[in-house]
Amino acid sequence: MYKDGLWMTVETHGLGVGPGNFEAVMRSGVVPYNTYGQVDPHNAYLEILSQYGVAVFVLFMFWVASCFSVARHAVSRHDSHAGAWGVTVVAILVGASLSALASSTYFNASFNWMAIATVILAVANLERQAIGLDKLESRTPDMVS
Numbered sequence: 001m002y003k004d005g006l007w008m009t010v011e012t013h014g015l016g017v018g019p020g021n022f023e024a025v026m027r028s029g030v031v032p033y034n035t036y037g038q039v040d041p042h043n044a045y046l047e048i049l050s051q052y053g054v055a056v057f058v059l060f061m062f063w064v065a066s067c068f069s070v071a072r073h074a075v076s077r078h079d080s081h082a083g084a085w086g087v088t089v090v091a092i093l094v095g096a097s098l099s100a101l102a103s104s105t106y107f108n109a110s111f112n113w114m115a116i117a118t119v120i121l122a123v124a125n126l127e128r129q130a131i132g133l134d135k136l137e138s139r140t141p142d143m144v145s
Contacts, residue, residue, distance in 0.1 A: 004031040005041055005050040016053035044100035067093055067123045074126045082129055085122050092119050 026039035041047045049057040074086030
């Protein structure tokens with residue numbers, strides 16, 4: 001199944017087969033590997049790569065890495081509130097990353113969309129707080145009124 005997903009990516013020159021088309025391509029019989037009737041990718045990463053292409057996959061992975069980076073910096077700050085949110089973001093991302101390897105229905109579960117929304121909001125808030133802290137730290141004493 002994984003080889004077929006990678007084949008779809010290569011066959012479309014990295015553009016992907018289109019949203020929701022993984023199963024259709026698998027059912028069409030044009031794939032080179034026999035999956036004995038299995039048509040679901042059972043891997044969210046492979047699903048993104050084979051359906052949406054390399055560019056979207058790279059953007060998605062960059063977003064995940066950026067979220068980890070923001071969370072890591074939040075944990076290292078001396079702010080217990082930001083640190084708690086940083087740990088929460090890391091825990092959600094690790095859990096979501098592992099569960100994305102297990103099921104082809106990963107994106108259908110409402111819990112996963114709630115987790116993604118929580119990560120987006122938490123990271124946006126942590127970034128905003130970090131920018132605010134950087135501005136305060138860069139002020140000289142005569143600038144503070």
